Amino acid sequence: xxxxxxxxxxxxxxxxxxxxxxxxxxxxxxxxxxxxLSITYNNLSPAPNSTRRQVQFIVSDGQLxxxxxxxxxxxxxxxxxxxxxxNGPAVNGLDYxxxxxxxxxxxxxxxxxxxxxxxxxxxxxxxxxTLQN
Numbered sequence: 001x002x003x004x005x006x007x008x009x010x011x012x013x014x015x016x017x018x019x020x021x022x023x024x025x026x027x028x029x030x031x032x033x034x035x036x037l038s039i040t041y042n043n044l045s046p047a048p049n050s051t052r053r054q055v056q057f058i059v060s061d062g063q064l065x066x067x068x069x070x071x072x073x074x075x076x077x078x079x080x081x082x083x084x085x086x087n088g089p090a091v092n093g094l095d096y097x098x099x100x101x102x103x104x105x106x107x108x109x110x111x112x113x114x115x116x117x118x119x120x121x122x123x124x125x126x127x128x129x130t131l132q133n
Contacts (some may be wrong), residue, residue: 001048003055006038032059041073046119050075080119084127089111 010027
């Protein structure tokens with residue numbers, strides 16, 4: 001998670017931590033407003049915690065601070081589909097190919113490094129295999 005902003009000629013943006021940015025510089029109110037309007041929240045996690053975030057703001061004129069103002073960020077969670085990779089992560093693609101010799105025992109139809117994953121959940125409910133001719 002992180003906050004970001006675009007600085008102007010008079011207003012400098014310092015990234016104190018991922019969750020704190022500091023705007024500074026003697027500038028007109030309109031310059032600060034322009035940078036304020038550029039402040040963004042971003043979260044690159046494929047499965048972010050969906051708890052609403054609060055971003056708190058205080059402005060100072062050098063003598064006094066403003067009252068605390070708060071922006072609330074709600075989440076629209078995306079349910080990513082599970083991923084099935086029959087040949088494993090070391091081989092390009094998701095499919096697997098094998099050969100069956102007539103009059104032999106069965107052959108496995110997934111590679112030894114096959115993977116099943118879901119960034120949204122530690123559980124899978126079902127897997128279906130359907131033979132096609």
